[in-house]
Amino acid sequence: MDKNADNRIRAVEETLAHLTRVTDDLNEVIARQDAEIAILTRRVEMLMRFAAEQQAEAEGSIPLADQRPPHW
Template sequence: MDKDTETRIHAVEETLAHLTRLTDDLHEVIARQDAEIATLTRRVEMLMRFAAEQQAGAEGQIPLADQRPPHW
C-alpha cells in the first residue's frame, strides 16, 4: 500500500473509533433518561391517584377532573 492509502485508512479508523465512542456515550444517556422518565411517570401517576383520592374524600365538592375550566 502506498502512503496516501495508509493515511486515509488511518483517518477512517480514527473517525470510526470516535463515532463508536460517541454512540456508546449517547446510548448511556438515553438509557439513563429512559429510567428517569419511567420513574417520573410512576411518581406523576401516584400523585394523580393521591389527588383523586383527596378529592373523592371531600364531600359536597365536584372533583377537579370533572370541573369545567374557568375559560369555558
C-alpha cells in the same frame, strides 16, 4: 499501498472509533433517561391518584379531573 492511502484509512478508522464511542455514550444517556422517565411517570400517577382521593373525600366537590377548565 501508498502512504497517502494508509493515512486516509487511518483517519477513517479514527473517525469510526470516535463515532462508535459517541454512540455508546449517547446510548447510556438514553437508557438512564428512560429509567428516570419511567420512575417520574409512576410518581406522577401516584400523585394524581392521591389528589383524586383527597378531592373525593372533600364534601360536595367535583373532582378536579372532572371539572372543565376555566376558559370553557
